[in-house]
Every structure is written in C-alpha cells, then in structure tokens.
Amino acid sequence: MSSVVAPSPILQFPGAVAGLPESPDSAVAWHYGDPLGEQRAAVERVAVVDRSHRFVISMTGKERLTWLHTISSQHIAQLGDGQSAENLDLDLNGRVLNHFVLTDLDGTVWIDTEADRGPGLLDFLQKMVFWADAKPVAAPDYAVLSLLGPGVADLATETLGIAALPDIYAAVPLPGGGFLRRMPWPTHDSFDLIVPRDQLADWWTRLRAAGVEAAGMWTFEALRVAAVRPRIGLDTDDRTIPHEVNWIGGPAEFGAVHLEKGCYRGQETVARVHNLGKPPRHLVLLHLDGSADGRPAPGDAVTAGGRAVGVLGTVIDHYEFGPIALALIKRNIPADTALEAGPCAASIDPDSIPAHDEPQAGRLAIDKLRGR
Template identity: 40%
Template sequence: MSVFAGRAGFVASGSGPAAHFGNPLGEQRRLADGRAVVELGLGVVTVSGPDRLSWLNSITSQLLLGLEPGVGTETLVLDQSGRVEHAARVVDDGTTTWLLTEPDDAASLAAWLTSMRFMLRVEASDRSADFVTLGRFGAAVPADDVVAEWVDPWSSVTPGGWGYADLEAHPGSDWTLRIAVVTPGTAAAIAASDEPAAGLLAYEALRIAAWRPSLADVDERTIPHELDWLRSAVHLSKGCYRGQETVAKVHNLGHPPRRVVLLHLDGSDAVLPAPGTPVALDDKEVGRLTASAVHHELGPIGLAIVKRSLDPGATLTVVADDVVVTAAQETIVPPGAGATANVPRLPRLGAVKRS
C-alpha cells in the first residue's frame, strides 16, 4: 500500500502509488516546477560484492567500470538479437550497486542476475519490499535518511552514447529528475508532512513530453535504437556484451526497423487512447501507442512505435472508446537514423592495380 494513501484525494494506480490526488494537472505543474514529490513505486535490486561493477559491465549495455559513487547512469540487458529484456537506472554508493527498474521487472531481473553469477564475488537481491522510491525535479528529495539517490542522465547524451533526435533543443534538456531510495519510515514521515505530492499521471505526462523512454515502451521486438535509448543507456565503444553485435550493426551500417514518435492527440472528444492501442494510417495499422497522458501545456500526447518508412508528415488515427482520434506526429527518431559509419570501399580480393 502507498505511504501516501492517507492524503486527501488519494486515488490509487494499478501498481499501488497514487495515480493522482484529485487534480492531476495542478500536480503536474507543481512536480515540473520542483514543488512536489511523487511516489514512483519502482522495483529495487541491489548488487553487492567486490566484482559487482566489472560483472555488470560485462553483461549489460553501459560502461560501468570505474563508475564513481553517486553518479547516476542507465543500462540495458539485451538478448542475443539485441532486443531489450531489462532496463535499470544505476547508481553505486561505494559498496552496493542500486538498480531501479519497473515494479514488475525487479524479481525477474534479480533472478537473471543471480543465474549469471558463476564464480564471481557478487550477490543480487530483490529489495523492493524494503524501500520506497520518491521522485522530484530540480533539488534533491527532502529527506535526511536517503539510502541512495539516482540522478537521471537524460538531459544530455552520455559519454559513449548517441542521440538520434535531430534538433538543437531537445525537450529532455531540462529534465532534472532525481529518485531517492528511502525506508518506509522516512517515506511515511514525508507523507505526513506538508510536502506537496503528485501522482503517477503527472509524472507520466512529463516523461512523455521529454521523450524519455521506459521499459513500459518496450515489447518483444524492441531494440534500443528505436526508442533513442542509445542516448543514455548504451556505450558504443565498450567491450563485448550480449546483444552488442546487433547494437553496433544497426547503428553503423543499418537502420532500426521501427522508430518512436511523439503523437499530439486530438482532444476534442475528451477521450485518451490507452497504451497498446494500434496506430493507423488510412485504416492500415502502422504502429502502436506505448504511452499516453494529458500534459498541462501540450494537451493529450502519447509515444508510439511506428514503421521506419512511415511518412513523418502523415496524420495518423487512434481509436479510443469507438472514437477515432486524429494524431499529428513529432519526429524523435528520424527515418534515416543509423548507418553512421564511414566505411571505406576495400579492393576486391586478388584485384590487380592498373598502372
């Protein structure tokens, strides 16, 4: 149960934390301005042992060797074909590495990590039941007993990463999210204070507007390039890890088969299409909605994964409650993303040089 359940207007989300407290748009404004805290309900996995960073570095997409205590980063677990299986926000405190993931992914991530231990001096544990995750923009979450704090690197392309969004001012450039891991007692004290709180609806709208990918946007086919996740979660010049061949090949020589777009949804009928809803062009399915929300400035918006070849200027449709909602695209990953390598043309084997 949420520690904020006693707050006036509390409406629970499906995952437990508040969806809102009666005024989602007002909460959103306060959250964006750094004047509210949001309970995120994330899963918490800890990795301890002297080999933890070198081990995690060898099996995930981010360069974690030498990660300084308190520095926030992000990493992905990929399958052999480069598809995303797990995603984790990463921070190390000098003795323990903290991995924050979606609530329904923590147990499977901890189990997978445990299966990969072999003879190394590491131990992974699902500690989700022991801690509460609180988010805030701008300043640190006001708590004396913060166990760990993760600062989101999304505001810029991280070292070794790559941003596909082709624009000067990225909407995530002022994304200043901090997530504090605290004990239930500390969270309860914050909930009992006069600190303003926001619900998950407010956070989700801000996330979508910042083009910030999440495991919620992933399906069984997703590769990092499609969500512009090379920006924060992939290091392109680190050593080998599972799925690296696909990451390098698509980035250097090919194109991701799909790409993420921001959709500006028509709100005339006051319906909001749900995540998972098909996205169509001329009644032909061209993608699917992965997230949707009502933003306090942009109105109804969503993230969608669409075919790479889709015309960026095409007006799309999404059906919600038997109402056809029109949607204008805003390009995040352009159709030409990838193929960044300048590969020299080599002479054919046995070719004779002519004088």
C-alpha cells in the same frame, strides 16, 4: 504490465487516488485531485511523486561493477563512487528485456526497475554470478520517491540534509540512510530519493511540511511522455531494440547502451544496426485530437490511410499539450503524415523524430572497399 507490490502507505494520505487496478501504477497514487495542476507544480515549483512500487535490488562484492559490466549494455566497469547510469538487459537477438537505473555508493550497487520486471531481472543476475564476487539480492526495505521542479534547490540543506544538489547521474547519501540521485528526465530538475521503506511516510510528511506539493504518477508519466522517454512494457514490445527507443549512448548522452565496450549479450545486433543498418521503427511523440469521442489505449494500432504503421504506447493528458502519446512508428513514415490512433486523429511531433542520417562506420568502410 501490473503491479506486484503492496499498496503504498502514501495512499492513506488525504486526496490520494490510486491508479486503476489493471494499471502498473495501481499500488501508488495516480493523482491527488488536481492532476493538471500537479503537473504544473512539478515544472514550475516543486512536487513529490510516490514511486515506491519500483523494485529495488542491492549488490555488494568487489567485482559488482566489473561483473555487471560484462552482462549488460552500459559501460560501468569504472563507474565512480556516487555515480549512476541507465542500463539494459538484452536477449541474444538484441531485444530489450529490462531497463534499469543503477547507482554505486559506498560499496553497494543499487538497482531500481519496474515492479513486474524486477523478480526476473534479479533471477537473471543471480544465475549469472557464477564465481564472481558479486551478491545481488532483493532490497524490499527501500523505496523510491521522485522530486521534480526548480524548487528542489531550496530543499537541500534544511529538508534533505545535504550540502548541495548533485550533478546529473550523481548521488549523495542522505542522513538516516538512502541517497538522493539526480536524473536527466522527465524534467531538467528531476531527483530520486531512495530511502528506507520504513521512513517513506516520514519523508513524505517532511517534504509536504516544507511546501513540496503532492503529485501522482499521472504527473510523472505526462512529463515522461512529453520528454519522449520510453517505459519498458508500455512503450516497448517483444521486438524492441535499443536504437528504436532512444536508449543508445553512454551516461554522458543520457543513454543506456554504450557503443564502445566489450562483449555482452545482444551486442551483435546493436553493433550491426549502428554500423550497417537503421532501426525499422522509432519512438515518436503523437499529438491526439482531444475533440474525438473517446481515447485510444496502449497497444492500439496507429494507421495511415487504413494501413497499420505503428503501435501506441503510453496515452496521457498533459497540462499544456492536451492528449499525447508515445508510439513506435515505421521509420519511413514522414512527419506530416495524417494518422489515426483508435478514434482519434493523430499527428507526429516533428521535433520528436530522431535523426538517422549520421554516417555509419560500416557503410563508409564498405563504400571505400568498393571504390565509392
């Protein structure tokens, strides 16, 4: 996955170190000289992360929500003004093609997604409009910043110009254009600023002047991994289905796939796994041996006794946990299995393993028919 946008103007600010050229975050700062300290600031105080390489789409039209509801996995037909949700675009086999966040505000749906996925998602949306009153277009004039930390509450009135912070998945307009949206991850205190791109440097300067600390994408990624939130293209592959990566659920469950909505592409697989089966793999958090000579890379095999049992996603250094990673692991691998990832010994964080023992409606019905 590589960036397809121009370098951010924030890279010109003192201390900014860009992501590696082959990184999906090469267009923005990876850190500002103290990556672990920046993570601590984002958890304990308040930090701003430049995520202006996100691809932004705007959509107007009276049927923007009802139409998008029919072609995507989330229940958004009655999404209220100023409300947001996470959503997926699936293929016919229920495999994840795109993950995006959407907000409906003042007659416009705003969508942001990964830089390299954005053009394809926009092309799909435009091809599927047909006769619907919905007009999806690229919105390169808007950019994303993220505010992280409990200190965001102190910024509301004077710095952000809003009366109060919104609830999770809610959004409020900002003076001068754009909006502030609250997210449930990567930390409890996570907010996105979607602002006019020509105001990006001004917002950065204003926030820094208010005492907000600069943090790079290293911080955002480390906190995301610790929260076991996948990033499409890094923690997913071309076989990934939503059940494998914790994307099941409506907005109230912080998910991207609502299980009680009408037909959409890929729904058959979602329903079959939910009602009759279990996912073949699941996303887990791995703790890596920091004393090893070298680190594994995304895409490396995770092995147990020399046998491949999974694949690595994001690998990152966390300010408290040390080296950690996300991995898609076969569902039947016990949490205490000794694993290896590249040159490192690895262990599964048992708290990251999702439960798969809930009663399945389809299985219960079959058992009832069979007299069990």
